Amino acid sequence: MSDPGARSFSFLINPLSGGGAAPAAVVPVARIMRDAGASVEVTYSPGPRATLDIVEAAVERGDVVVSVGGDGMLSSIAGQVSTLGGTLGIVPAGRGNDFARMLGLPTDPEGLARILLEGTARPIDLLSLRTGEAEPxxxxxxxxxxxxxxxxxxxxxxxxxxxxxxxxxxxxxxxxxxxxxxxxxxxxxxxxxxxxxxxxxxxxxxxxxxxxxxxxxxxxxxxxxxxxxxxxxxxxxxxxxxxxxxxxxxxxxxxxxxxxxxxxxxxxxxxxxxxxxxxxxxxxxxxxxxxxxxxxxxxxxxxxxx
Structure with a gap:
């Protein structure tokens, strides 16, 4: 894998995703990336507000924020990563994993690690939902x-x-x-x-x-x-x-x-x-x-x- 040191990563794990499968799913991916020389920090999601603070700090450091969980986990942080001008990666570990399916992401640790280390950051669309006076x-x-x-x-x-x-x-x-x-x-x-x-x-x-x-x-x-x-x-x-x-x-x-x-x-x-x-x-x-x-x-x- 080429130039793994060019990126550092902050993995955010939803420990409930996939019926509790997310923590186990991240271990082999993180190991491969560290063995390749990448800087990888792994954090369990401590709740919505604290998670957003972690995302903000990660983007300020220049880390790629990696969502480890399902579609709900991805959506919960995608907006903030977007607003802050950061880059997001995905390790699908939920029950549905429909967005990863849409993107054609692999399911094996080696394939996921390769994308995070060597992949290209490409712009994608998001949706904004507004109901009543609530924030979008x-x-x-x-x-x-x-x-x-x-x-x-x-x-x-x-x-x-x-x-x-x-x-x-x-x-x-x-x-x-x-x-x-x-x-x-x-x-x-x-x-x-x-x-x-x-x-x-x-x-x-x-x-x-x-x-x-x-x-x-x-x-x-x-x-x-x-x-x-x-x-x-x-x-x-x-x-x-x-x-x-x-x-x-x-x-x-x-x-x-x-x-x-x-x-x-x-x-x-x-x-x-x-x-x-x-x-x-x-x-x-x-x-x-x-x-x-x-x-x-x-x-x-x-x-x-x-």
């Missing part, structure tokens, strides 16, 4: 409301299941019990109304541990992909679920695909919202107070294969 929330992969957000809540309650079964179980259970929402969507000011099962505003193709929900999405095209799946019978949605894994669902008549740079969402009845596996409150009912998602084009420098 930065998300890497996607923001969604409806059955997928319900599925995310279920995943957090079934950690006793094997990891490979958690998302499929949650998807089936949420579809079997969902209630349609009347959602008002604007994409770059163009308004649409749907009776929907779910709405996804995506930067990444993947969510839900491998579902190819937005097959046309790219992380560097400066656009949001908006996927609306209209409400159908529970049986019909369950039967169509397998098509989401290869992206074929977008050819179905009840699925609508739109693209733009700014999206607003509102609707009733109340439905949960989520982003990269984390709960983000509930869909606003009022159009005047609609949730707004904007693309942050080229916002984050991320280490990727050269």
């Amino acid at each position: 929330r930065v998300v890497a992969g996607s923001v969604y409301c409806g059955v997928d957000a319900i599925a995310g809540e279920i995943v957090d309650k079934v950690r006793w299941l094997p990891r490979k079964l958690q998302y499929p179980y949650a998807a089936v259970h949420s579809l079997a019990t969902y209630k349609p929402i009347g959602v008002h969507v604007t994409v770059d000011g163009e308004a649409h109304d749907f009776r929907a099962a779910t709405v996804v505003v995506a930067n990444s193709k993947y969510y839900g541990s491998g579902m190819k929900i937005a097959p046309g999405a790219e992380v560097d095209d400066g656009l949001l992909d908006v996927i609306v799946i209209e409400a159908a019978s529970r049986r019909g949605l369950l039967q169509s679920l397998p098509t989401v894994y290869d992206g074929a669902h977008v050819d179905r008549t009840e699925v609508h695909v739109m693209r733009g740079r700014s999206v607003t969402l509102s609707g009733t009845p109340s439905a949960p919202m989520g982003g990269d596996g984390e709960p983000l409150g509930h869909l606003p009912a009022s159009r005047d107070g609609a949730a707004r998602v904007d693309i942050l084009a080229g916002a984050l420098d991320l280490l990727l294969p050269s």
Whole structure:
């Protein structure tokens, strides 16, 4: 590996990611990098506020900040790394790892270490979600409301299941019990109304541990992909679920695909919202107070294969 001394690294680990798998995942990667001569500091995430302080100090030192965990961990620090002008690396160690899947990152320690040591920092897009008066929330992969957000809540309650079964179980259970929402969507000011099962505003193709929900999405095209799946019978949605894994669902008549740079969402009845596996409150009912998602084009420098 060439010139490992040119970079220093601050690894931030979410110890709960992947059902506790993250700490073990980082050990071989860090060992390979240290053996190559790189400076590697490993810190367990001590909580949101303290983690942001650690990120700030790492960027000030000129370290590459490395997210060790799942999509939620990545999103929790990507915005601050971007704001501070730092560079981010990824060691995927969560349950879904959908953003790493989108980037085509390897899973073996040698491959991950090589990217961190020799990869190129390339600009990628992020999403900014604003609801009400709260500070905007930065998300890497996607923001969604409806059955997928319900599925995310279920995943957090079934950690006793094997990891490979958690998302499929949650998807089936949420579809079997969902209630349609009347959602008002604007994409770059163009308004649409749907009776929907779910709405996804995506930067990444993947969510839900491998579902190819937005097959046309790219992380560097400066656009949001908006996927609306209209409400159908529970049986019909369950039967169509397998098509989401290869992206074929977008050819179905009840699925609508739109693209733009700014999206607003509102609707009733109340439905949960989520982003990269984390709960983000509930869909606003009022159009005047609609949730707004904007693309942050080229916002984050991320280490990727050269």
